[in-house]
Amino acid sequence: MPTYPADAIVLRRLDYGEADRILTLLTREHGKLAAIAKGARRAKARMANSLDLFARSQMMLAKGRNLDVVAQAERRGDVRNISGDFQRTAYACLVAEVADKVLEERHPVDDVFELVVATIERLNVPERSPRAESIWFVMRILELLGYQPQLVSCASCGEPLPEAACWFSPLLGGALCGRCGAHDQAGSPVSVNGLKVLRVMAAGDGMLYDRLRLKDDLLQEVEAALEAQLEYHLDRRLKSLDFIRSMRH
Missing domain, CATH: 2.40.50.140 (Nucleic acid-binding proteins)
Incomplete structure (x- = not known):
């Protein structure tokens, strides 16, 4: 053969x-x-x-x-630090499931392999937060698929977003101003600090992102926004995400 x-x-x-x-x-x-x-x-x-x-x-x-x-x-x-850690294994399963779902058989997408390799390597480092690495991966995969969220102007009316708390809509693909967010029932709230973190991530500034010390409530905001957008565009619930959400509670 x-x-x-x-x-x-x-x-x-x-x-x-x-x-x-x-x-x-x-x-x-x-x-x-x-x-x-x-x-x-x-x-x-x-x-x-x-x-x-x-x-x-x-x-x-x-x-x-x-x-x-x-x-x-x-x-x-x-990958011994992943296989020996229940939480890291769960987040690695998310990376693997997303890669499996977004790719068709023998149709490579530019940079997806490199992103998965880099994420698995970072998840294997004990000092790194698997939650922070996972949500960075989600932002990057959305970018590679052409679904990076709109975070500078309102995804509904197009008006510039002020430095203030806002509403995130997976359906409309980004952050909404206060007026438009009041009419959206399917999204989630994002604080002003959450919006700043999302903008750092969208800019691809990995060095700055690594220096951030993200508390659980801030991570939860960012996760809720980006994970919902990912599942919306994949048009399916991710089994690994359902399991991870059950671990968080």
């Missing part, structure tokens, strides 16, 4: 048969694809460590009739 290389991350895996696994992979070169790892569940499987959930590996894939086959896999990087 002809083979081809792939820089890949394991987004999902499903046990199949007695010892195999079917993997959903995100690759730099080919986008999202499915492949089977034969014998991966055997105790002495040589590739087992390279096929862990969220692991990044340099792979050789062989063309198959229905599914391509993982012929070789060499592990790159480390």
